[in-house]
Every structure is written in structure tokens, then in C-alpha cells.
Amino acid sequence: MPYPECMHASLLAVEATRARRLKETMPRMSLAAKQQVLESFHPDYRAESFRPLAVGPNRGDRVPHELADLLEARSRIDPAMFDVTRIDYDTDVLILGGGGAGTAAALTAAEQGVRVLLATKLRWGDSNTIMAQGGIQAADKENDSPAQHYLDLVGGGGFVNIPELARALVTDAPAIIRWLEELGVMFDKEPDGTMRTVHGGGTSRRRMHSCRDYTGMEIMRVLRDEARNRGIQVLEFSPAVELLLDESGQCAGAILCDLETEEFFVVRARSTIIATGGMGRLHVQGFPTTNHYGATADGIVLAYRAGARLVFMDTVQYHPTGVAYPEQILGQLVTEKVRGLGAQLLNVEGEQFVNELETRDLVSAAIIRECTQRNRGVVTPTGMLGVWLDTPMIDIKRGPGTTARALPAMVRQYKRYGIDITSEPILVYPTQHYQNGGILINERAETSIPGLYVAGEASGGVHGRNRLMGNSLLDILVFGRRAGQTAARAALQTRLGALTLRHVEQYHHALAATGSLNGLIAPMILPDYTSPASKIRRQGGIPIG
Amino acid sequence: METLVEVLEKQSELNEAVQPRLISISIAGKRYAVPEGLTILKALEYAGYRLVRGVGCRGGFCGACATVYRVADDYRLKIGLACQTMIEENMYLTQIPFYPAQKATYDLRALRPAGDVFIRFYPEILRCLQCNTCRKVCPQDLDVMRYIAAAQRGEVDRVADLSFDCLQCGLCASRCPAEIAHYHVAQLGRRLYGRYRQPLAAHLSRRLAEITEGQFDDELSRLQRMSRQELESLYAQREIEPEETTPAKKDED
Ligand SMILES: Cc1cc2nc3c(=O)[nH]c(=O)nc-3n(C[C@H](O)[C@H](O)[C@H](O)COP(=O)(O)OP(=O)(O)OC[C@H]3O[C@@H](n4cnc5c(N)ncnc54)[C@H](O)[C@@H]3O)c2cc1C
Ligand code: SF4
Ligand code: SF4
Numbered sequence: 001m002p003y004p005e006c007m008h009a010s011l012l013a014v015e016a017t018r019a020r021r022l023k024e025t026m027p028r029m030s031l032a033a034k035q036q037v038l039e040s041f042h043p044d045y046r047a048e049s050f051r052p053l054a055v056g057p058n059r060g061d062r063v064p065h066e067l068a069d070l071l072e073a074r075s076r077i078d079p080a081m082f083d084v085t086r087i088d089y090d091t092d093v094l095i096l097g098g099g100g101a102g103t104a105a106a107l108t109a110a111e112q113g114v115r116v117l118l119a120t121k122l123r124w125g126d127s128n129t130i131m132a133q134g135g136i137q138a139a140d141k142e143n144d145s146p147a148q149h150y151l152d153l154v155g156g157g158g159f160v161n162i163p164e165l166a167r168a169l170v171t172d173a174p175a176i177i178r179w180l181e182e183l184g185v186m187f188d189k190e191p192d193g194t195m196r197t198v199h200g201g202g203t204s205r206r207r208m209h210s211c212r213d214y215t216g217m218e219i220m221r222v223l224r225d226e227a228r229n230r231g232i233q234v235l236e237f238s239p240a241v242e243l244l245l246d247e248s249g250q251c252a253g254a255i256l257c258d259l260e261t262e263e264f265f266v267v268r269a270r271s272t273i274i275a276t277g278g279m280g281r282l283h284v285q286g287f288p289t290t291n292h293y294g295a296t297a298d299g300i301v302l303a304y305r306a307g308a309r310l311v312f313m314d315t316v317q318y319h320p321t322g323v324a325y326p327e328q329i330l331g332q333l334v335t336e337k338v339r340g341l342g343a344q345l346l347n348v349e350g351e352q353f354v355n356e357l358e359t360r361d362l363v364s365a366a367i368i369r370e371c372t373q374r375n376r377g378v379v380t381p382t383g384m385l386g387v388w389l390d391t392p393m394i395d396i397k398r399g400p401g402t403t404a405r406a407l408p409a410m411v412r413q414y415k416r417y418g419i420d421i422t423s424e425p426i427l428v429y430p431t432q433h434y435q436n437g438g439i440l441i442n443e444r445a446e447t448s449i450p451g452l453y454v455a456g457e458a459s460g461g462v463h464g465r466n467r468l469m470g471n472s473l474l475d476i477l478v479f480g481r482r483a484g485q486t487a488a489r490a491a492l493q494t495r496l497g498a499l500t501l502r503h504v505e506q507y508h509h510a511l512a513a514t515g516s517l518n519g520l521i522a523p524m525i526l527p528d529y530t531s532p533a534s535k536i537r538r539q540g541g542i543p544i545g
Numbered sequence: 546m547e548t549l550v551e552v553l554e555k556q557s558e559l560n561e562a563v564q565p566r567l568i569s570i571s572i573a574g575k576r577y578a579v580p581e582g583l584t585i586l587k588a589l590e591y592a593g594y595r596l597v598r599g600v601g602c603r604g605g606f607c608g609a610c611a612t613v614y615r616v617a618d619d620y621r622l623k624i625g626l627a628c629q630t631m632i633e634e635n636m637y638l639t640q641i642p643f644y645p646a647q648k649a650t651y652d653l654r655a656l657r658p659a660g661d662v663f664i665r666f667y668p669e670i671l672r673c674l675q676c677n678t679c680r681k682v683c684p685q686d687l688d689v690m691r692y693i694a695a696a697q698r699g700e701v702d703r704v705a706d707l708s709f710d711c712l713q714c715g716l717c718a719s720r721c722p723a724e725i726a727h728y729h730v731a732q733l734g735r736r737l738y739g740r741y742r743q744p745l746a747a748h749l750s751r752r753l754a755e756i757t758e759g760q761f762d763d764e765l766s767r768l769q770r771m772s773r774q775e776l777e778s779l780y781a782q783r784e785i786e787p788e789e790t791t792p793a794k795k796d797e798d
């Protein structure tokens with residue numbers, strides 16, 4: 001057994017209760033009970049972890065300290081020194097971010113016959129999109145409907161989702177799946193073409209479409225391949241560090257930084273789409289994260305400085321099942337599909353304590369309650385807490401071989417550390433997963449700033465205060481396509497005036513005037529994971545390269 | 546801010562408690578002492594590297610962190626993903642985050658999933674020497690040589706199935722004596738399979754027609770206008786489709 005001695009007794013308890021649990025389902029909680037657990041145990045309710053913003057359109061709104069720090073930092077660009085007249089690239093549509101939303105926007109804008117330039121931080125496809133395993137929702141089965149999808153969406157989101165955005169999401173969903181089919185995405189299907197669909201947390205119908213457990217990777221690979229076939233121009237290792245406005249206040253492009261040469265490039269664009277993804281790497285409240293290396297909220301910082309409004313930035317999604325053991329992969333995702341396929345959550349005594357298919361916020365809060373207040377978590381040798389996710393139930397319920405076929409990425413992941421998930425349960429604890437809120441958009445992906453559009457995880461409103469699994473891969477494609485369309489059409493009619501950075505200057509002044517300007521620089525671009533000793537050795541000197 | 550001495554002291558206390566020892570590894574020819582039990586990626590960072598190339602998802606999905614290494618007293622080169630491979634004492638490593646490879650451009654709509662489609666775009670697959678190096682270096686344990694053989698024969702289904710877990714890390718291409726860009730060949734195969742070998746979903750076509758006819762418009766408009774209370778009660782009454790517990794059917798092939 002690969003698990004250390006101290007966890008053996010609990011493992012035996014899990015095995016002992018299995019036969020009984022096969023016949024048992026935990027009842028779902030009432031809305032009132034649910035609210036009470038959330039308020040007592042969900043990290044979003046820890047008041048001391050938030051503070052009101054000092055300046056900008058959301059002045060006074062609470063956001064996590066880690067984000068407030070970035071929104072109260074100085075730009076990487078000195079507006080007094082930087083020459084915006086030296087234009088390096090001129091384009092119709094500039095897209096920031098090479099994940100699913102950005103690439104879908106690029107394909108759609110290019111279909112309209114305009115010039116498209118996509119700039120991304122690292123390699124094209126290094127993103128949260130490529131990491132998505134579980135699946136993508138769409139109401140396309142007989143017993144389902146866009147209205148049913150709508151109800152699940154807003155119920156999961158706490159009934160505060162912006163109705164127009166919610167409607168756009170569920171209505172476009174089937175067309176998005178068809179678009180992907182026609183591009184050659186390999187969905188899990190029956191031989192006659194029927195989609196093999198399962199439940200996800202918070203769904204009332206089995207509407208999760210998947211591509212084994214590499215759904216996001218498969219979608220990303222195909223979109224990127226198609227964009228390459230279409231010859232769309234892409235700049236890799238070139239993150240945006242600031243937006244440019246023109247004299248009339250419309251968005252007019254961005255400043256990119258070449259991460260290798262450390263030169264700054266000016267891109268003038270008639271339309272600009274932010275598709276920079278989420279903020280997992282801010283490690284809100286010290287949580288580990290499932291997100292990719294570049295998920296540092298850059299788009300939020302850029303848009304906010306330019307005057308765009310944010311919504312729901314006081315809520316963060318913690319995925320209930322992040323890896324709690326082994327240490328090497330701490331915080332990485334155990335896809336919800338594992339629960340969709342029938343694995344139950346168990347405490348140290350091998351007993352269920354929450355219905356595993358409740359919404360993510362509730363399951364996370366219930367796990368935290370089990371491990372803290374009730375003291376029934378499993379303790380690892382390094383003092384981490386976790387609960388069991390009983391993966392062997394999948395093959396028991398659905399027949400041998402199901403796990404291997406449906407979850408090859410997970411089987412491989414755990415095998416590297418000697419754990420066979422088909423015969424042994426795994427240990428999990430909540431991990432920072434998704435940015436529920438973001439930059440406010442309307443159903444055409446427009447922001448309050450003319451010429452600035454947002455799509456994907458960087459945007460906010462469609463998921464309300466909590467996103468359901470499978471609605472984000474959908475969101476990035478629905479609004480990526482919509483943003484590409486709106487931005488391309490608008491570009492044909494836009495006339496730009498002289499470029500300015502006055503908004504950055506004004507933002508700096510406002511911060512200074514309120515005494516809230518801190519010593520930091522934002523956007524962060526990449527987190528610094530070097531050891532504390534190496535950070536100290538770098539202090540006080542000027543880097544050479 | 547703590548001083549360097551304080552940090553190092555704290556670290557050595559920590560080392561006694563949970564991370565028993567430092568081991569020596571060689572990164573691109575330079576020696577560093579790092580705590581054992583780290584992945585190569587975390588060891589690079591611990592040693593002070595602020596990575597720009599050679600890192601991406603940090604979770605084994607993006608293929609950006611391909612690494613070549615060997616261990617002491619062994620001439621053999623090994624490979625791994627930096628974010629998924631544990632360091633060993635006296636490991637000599639370097640990352641190859643970029644490897645040039647040619648991708649054919651095509652219009653999928655104009656292709657058919659059979660015959661010489663692979664050879665047309667990637668004639669170099671015929672140069673395969675069957676040395677099996679590609680398979681040996683694949684961090685996903687894919688049978689790369691076999692999918693290249695299938696591509697030679699125009700077997701789209703096998704190419705797609707055998708290559709499905711490919712991360713496009715480029716390690717196979719970096720070692721292939723025939724200069725094949727395996728992962729681009731595989732990509733073509735999977736897209737042909739998804740587009741032409743799997744039938745379009747009929748239930749999806751029906752739903753699209755219903756949407757075009759506006760069948761759900763009224764109901765959606767009603768939902769959009771509902772108060773929170775109304776939505777809450779509707780939500781609470783939702784009937785939840787039972788989970789499927791009969792064994793899932795087998796894959797198509
Ligand atoms: C591990 C994991 C599993 C998930 N599973 C699912 C699932 O099963 N189903 C589901 O629906 N959702 C899932 N999600 C959520 C979903 O994958 C993401 O929310 C979604 O893919 C985000 O897409 P995006 O295009 O908005 O952002 P991303 O895919 O993250 O792309 C953003 C891109 O912008 C780039 N970028 C960042 N800053 C800059 C800058 N300053 N300038 C230029 N470029 C920049 C990034 O490098 C990246 O390439 C999962 C997420 C994770 C992390
Ligand atoms: S490495 Fe190249 S030559 Fe060798 S078996 Fe693989 S494809 Fe053929
Ligand atoms: S087939 Fe090649 S590119 Fe794909 S994962 Fe294996 S080694 Fe990497």
C-alpha cells in the first residue's frame with residue numbers, strides 16, 4: 001500500500017463501509033441548510049480576507065486582499081516616459097490571451113475578413129483551457145432544454161447571474177457543440193453519434209459532454225490547429241502590460257512585453273478583446289491552485305485601470321477536490337467527473353457527510369467543516385488535512401475498466417506516485433480553482449469602454465456567484481465567438497485618434513491621492529516561486545538580463 | 546523582511562522536520578543542492594530559476610516542460626515532463642521547451658478520412674526506420690511508432706485512438722532519425738476522425754432546429770423576468786435525472 005502507516009486505519013474503514021454505501025445516497029440539503037453551511041465554512045465568508053477598493057469604478061466594493069494589492073499597484077509603464085507614437089503593429093482586432101476564449105475569438109473575427117493579431121503570455125495554448133478535464137455542458141438531449149439549463153445555471157450561481165448573459169450561454173450551447181463537431185473534436189459518443197453525457201455538480205440533466213478526461217486539451221488542440229491552418233498571426237511570450245486608449249476614450253490597442261528581449265511593443269487596434277483568463281496564481285487566502293502558471297489576473301488589472309467595471313470579484317471558486325496527498329501534486333485538480341461517475345466523499349471513519357453532486361461551493365464548505373469543526377478529516381504525514389474520494393466505487397458501480405477508459409489522465413497521474421485509483425481511494429481538500437466574477441460584459445461581450453471586449457474567465461456576470469462545471473468551457477466559446485464577431489464588425493467602422501496613456505497617469509494620481517498606492521507593480525505576469533533564500537540574494541541589485 | 550541567515554536557519558529546521566535532506570542535481574551543467582522529493586519544475590525554481598520557457602500548466606497537460614536527463618554512471622538519456630517527474634540524486638538535466646517542427650496547413654472540409662491523406666501532407670512518415678525511439682521517449686507512454694505505422698496505411702481510426710493523450714510536447718520529434726513531427730500527423734488524424742468517422746449527433750441537429758424555430762424563446766423570456774423567489778421555488782422543485790448506473794458502453798473501436 002503506497003499510503004503511509006498513519007492513514008491505514010482510515011483506509012480500512014473506507015473499505016468496510018463500501019458495501020453498505022453502494023446502496024446509500026446522502027440526501028441533498030435544503031436551500032436554508034445550504035446557506036448556513038456556506039456562511040459558516042466557505043472562505044468567501046471570511047470577512048478579514050477582503051477589503052474595499054480605494055479607487056476606480058468599483059470603489060468601496062470588497063475584493064480579496066491579493067487582488068486589491070494588484071489593483072492598488074503601479075503600472076509597469078511610466079506614462080510620462082513611454083512613447084506611444086512608435087507603433088509596431090497595426091491591426092483591426094487585437095486579442096489578448098491564447099486560451100480557448102482568445103482562440104475562438106480569433107477564428108470568428110478572422111471569418112469576418114478583418115486583420116487579426118493574437119498576443120499571448122507563454123506558449124499558445126498554455127492556459128486553463130488545456131487543463132480542463134471534465135467536460136462541457138449543452139442541453140441537446142430529448143429530456144433537456146435550454147430553459148432547464150438556464151435554471152441549473154442560475155440556481156448554481158446564487159440567482160444573481162445576469163439574465164441576458166445566462167440566456168446567451170444556454171441558447172448558443174448546442175450550436176457551439178456542433179461547431180466543435182465540425183472542426184473535428186473527438187467527443188465521447190455512441191457508434192451512432194449520440195453523445196455520451198453524464199452529470200456534473202448542480203446539473204439536473206446529464207448534459208456534460210466530454211472527450212475522455214482531456215476535454216479542454218482536445219478542444220484547445222483543435223482550435224489552435226484550425227487557427228494555424230487559417231494563418232492567424234500570433235505573438236507568443238508577449239503578454240499585454242497596459243491598454244492604450246485614444247483621445248476620445250475608446251480602447252485603441254495595448255502595449256506588449258516580449259518576455260525574452262524585454263522590449264515593449266505598441267499595438268494599435270480598432271478593437272481589443274481581453275481573453276486573459278483567471279487569477280488562481282494569486283493564491284487567495286493562501287490556498288493552493290489548480291490553475292496554469294500565467295493565471296495572474298492581468299486582464300482585470302488592465303481593464304480596471306482603463307475604467308471598466310468589475311462584478312462579483314468578492315467570490316472565488318474553490319474546487320472541492322484538489323489533491324491533498326501526495327505532496328508533490330498538492331492542489332492539482334481531481335476532476336468532478338470522478339464524482340459524476342459515482343465516487344463518494346468520506347471522512348476519516350469512512351462515512352459520507354455530503355451528497356457529492358451538490359454545487360462546488362457547498363461541497364467545499366462541507367469538506368472544510370468536516371476537517372475543522374467536526375475534526376473528522378484525515379491527517380497526512382506533513383500535517384495536511386483531507387477527506388477520501390472513494391474512486392474504486394466507479395468500477396464497482398459501472399463495471400471493471402470504466403475508470404481506465406473514462407479517466408486515463410488521472411490513472412496516469414496517480415500511478416506516478418504508486419497509487420492505483422481503481423483499487424484505492426484518494427485524498428482531497430479544496431483548492432482555488434475559478435474566478436467566478438470578472439470584467440462586466442453584455443451579451444455582445446462589450447464593456448463600458450468603446451472598443452474593449454472581454455470573453456472567458458476574465459469576464460463576469462454569466463455565472464453569478466458560483467460557476468458549475470462544464471459551463472466555463474461553454475462560456476469561453478460562446479462569448480469568445482460573440483466577442484470575435486462584435487469586435488470585427490465594430491472595427492470596420494472605428495476611427496482612432498491619437499494614442500494616449502492618460503488613463504494610467506490618472507489612475508496613479510487617484511491612488512496617490514487616497515494614500516493607497518503600494519510599492520507593487522501590476523500586472524504580475526508571472527508568479528515568483530523561487531525559494532526565499534534566492535529572493536533575498538536578488539535584493540538590492542539590478543538584474544543584468 | 547527576514548535576513549538570509551534567518552531564512553536559511555528556518556529552512557534547515559524545516560528540513561529536519563519534514564524534508565530530511567538536500568540532494569545534489571545538475572541543471573544545464575551547474576550544480577545545485579535542493580530538497581529531495583521535489584518535481585524537476587519545483588527544483589528548478591527552488592534553485593532560483595524564474596521560468597519563462599519550459600513551464601505552462603504545471604499539471605501535465607500542456608507539454609511545455611519537456612526535459613532530458615540522465616543519472617550518474619548511466620549513459621542512457623531519459624526524458625520526462627518537468628512538472629511530473631521527481632528529481633533524483635545526481636540527475637543531470639536540461640529542458641527542451643521548443644523544438645522546430647513543420648505543420649502542414651489544410652482545409653479539413655476538403656479532406657477525406659482515408660487513403661493517402663497522411664502521406665500527402667506528411668510524406669516523411671514513409672522514412673520511418675522503426676527504431677521505436679519515439680515510443681520510448683513519449684512521456685505519455687503512447688505507442689507513437691504504431692500510430693505512425695497506422696498513418697502510413699491511412700488508418701485514421703487507429704491514429705486517432707492511439708494518439709489521443711498526446712500533449713504535443715515534441716519529445717518524439719526531437720529524437721526521431723526520420724525527422725517526423727509525429728504530433729502534427731496525429732492531430733490531423735484526430736480531426737479527421739472527429740469530423741468524418743464519428744457521425745454528427747442527431748439529437749443535436751434536432752435541438753438546433755428547435756432553437757432556430759424559436760421553441761424555447763417564450764420560456765426563456767419568462768425565466769429571465771422571474772423574481773428571485775420564483776426562480777428559487779422552481780429550482781427547488783427540479784426533478785433530477787437519475788444517475789446512470791448500468792455499465793457504460795464500450796468505446797467505438
Ligand atoms: C484544472 C482545471 C480544470 C477545469 N475543468 C473544467 C471543466 O471540466 N469544464 C469546464 O467547463 N471548465 C473547466 N475549467 C475552467 C475552464 O477551463 C477555464 O475557466 C477556461 O478554460 C478559461 O478559458 P479562457 O480562455 O478564458 O482562459 P485561459 O484558458 O486560462 O487562457 C488565458 C490565456 O491568456 C493568457 N494571458 C494571461 N495574461 C495575459 C496577458 N497579460 N497578455 C496576454 N496573454 C495573457 C494566458 O497565458 C492564457 O494563454 C477547469 C479549469 C482548470 C484550471
Ligand atoms: S523515432 Fe522516427 S524513425 Fe524511429 S520509429 Fe519513431 S517515427 Fe520511426
Ligand atoms: S506523442 Fe510525441 S508530442 Fe505527443 S506526448 Fe508523446 S512525445 Fe509528446
Ligand code: FES
Binds near residue numbers: 600610628
Ligand atoms: S508544465 Fe504543462 S505539462 Fe508540464
